[in-house]
Amino acid sequence: GQGADQDYHLEQVTDWPEGNLQLGQVSGLALDSDSNLVIFHRGDHHWDLDSFDGRARYQHRSLGPIQQSAILVVDPAKGRILKASGRNMFYLPHGITADRDNNYWVTDVALHQVLKVSSDGRDRTLLALGEAFTPGSDSSHFCQPTDVAIDPHTGNVFVSDGYCNARILKFSADGKYLSQWGAGSLDRRQRARFQIPHSLAFLSDRREVCVADRENGRIQCFIADTGEFVKEIKKEEFGGKVFAISYSPAGDGLIYAVNGDSPYHSAPLRGFVINYTSREILDTFSPKRKQDFKMPHDLVGGPDGSVFVGDAGSEEVFKFSAEKSHRSV
Numbered sequence: 206g207q208g209a210d211q212d213y214h215l216e217q218v219t220d221w222p223e224g225n226l227q228l229g230q231v232s233g234l235a236l237d238s239d240s241n242l243v244i245f246h247r248g249d250h251h252w253d254l255d256s257f258d259g260r261a262r263y264q265h266r267s268l269g270p271i272q273q274s275a276i277l278v279v280d281p282a283k284g285r286i287l288k289a290s291g292r293n294m295f296y297l298p299h300g301i302t303a304d305r306d307n308n309y310w311v312t313d314v315a316l317h318q319v320l321k322v323s324s325d326g327r328d329r330t331l332l333a334l335g336e337a338f339t340p341g342s343d344s345s346h347f348c349q350p351t352d353v354a355i356d357p358h359t360g361n362v363f364v365s366d367g368y369c370n371a372r373i374l375k376f377s378a379d380g381k382y383l384s385q386w387g388a389g390s391l392d393r394r395q396r397a398r399f400q401i402p403h404s405l406a407f408l409s410d411r412r413e414v415c416v417a418d419r420e421n422g423r424i425q426c427f428i429a430d431t432g433e434f435v436k437e438i439k440k441e442e443f444g445g446k447v448f449a450i451s452y453s454p455a456g457d458g459l460i461y462a463v464n465g466d467s468p469y470h471s472a473p474l475r476g477f478v479i480n481y482t483s484r485e486i487l488d489t490f491s492p493k494r495k496q497d498f499k500m501p502h503d504l505v506g507g508p509d510g511s512v513f514v515g516d517a518g519s520e521e522v523f524k525f526s527a528e529k530s531h532r533s534v
């Protein structure tokens with residue numbers, strides 16, 4: 206806000222990361238249980254217009270899985286690589302989250318699967334939901350699933366499904382299907398169906414799950430236990446597309462979001478800090494060189510109020526930290 210008060214503004218930390226992480230398209234970011242940053246990227250694979258046929262079937266299986274380490278753990282302070290894993294198992298990485306036992310839950314839009322993978326470097330697949338390379342929309346198939354969020358209280362697993370479905374599914378920690386919402390019957394206040402539910406955030410202090418309803422340019426939040434619609438956050442400033450959200454319980458509860466590029470370039474690409482309760486935009490942020498944001502694709506709040514943004518276009522991760530800014534009256 207204006208006035209002589211000091212308020213915080215997120216600025217890019219331009220010398221982060223210290224080294225070259227040699228990333229491909231960055232699709233997902235997470236914070237692990239040691240508060241290190243987990244980066245999920247596509248190595249030398251790319252999602253482009255000929256990656257799928259008209260029935261959402263992946264066209265490049267013959268290329269085999271990504272041989273680079275698709276999962277990198279870096280320290281939030283310097284961006285140094287602490288662990289590298291996820292070789293020879295993914296085709297088109299998308300979302301990632303870490304559970305309280307520090308296992309990774311990921312989605313792969315080419316596999317149409319959600320995988321629970323060990324973080325011990327042995328890449329053990331502890332659970333697989335969906336059938337490899339087989340799109341579908343029943344309770345045991347997904348169609349280009351985009352993200353996973355975990356309720357730390359119950360261990361329940363929420364899946365946003367996806368580019369070619371329009372629903373959120375809920376599973377138990379051991380993978381038993383529990384429920385879904387968003388696809389068919391509409392809660393009247395939810396208004397339109399989802400159009401690419403693209404990113405999930407679990408609000409642990411409120412027991413709600415929020416979704417970035419990408420092509421509707423809105424964020425919608427639901428009661429985790431019932432799926433009941435709670436609220437929608439839709440802003441002109443988003444410019445019609447919300448690509449990703451993340452949540453911090455700090456203060457009244459903060460939703461971090463990034464918007465995306467609309468065909469008519471209606472709004473600049475940037476990050477937003479939104480007060481969950483008031484729905485007010487508290488801050489916006491973007492790289493010092495604006496054009497460095499090409500396709501901001503996921504974001505996660507860091508351990509000390511910093512925010513990390515992964516970009517699938519510039520194949521980079523950006524760090525932003527809260528600088529005191531003295532505003533003149």
Ligand SMILES: O=C(N[C@@H](O)C(=O)O)c1ccccc1
Nearest residue numbers: 230232252253254299502517
């Ligand atoms: O949105 C798309 N991709 C990004 O979200 C991503 O790379 O995850 C996309 C959609 C259709 C064709 C090609 C790319």
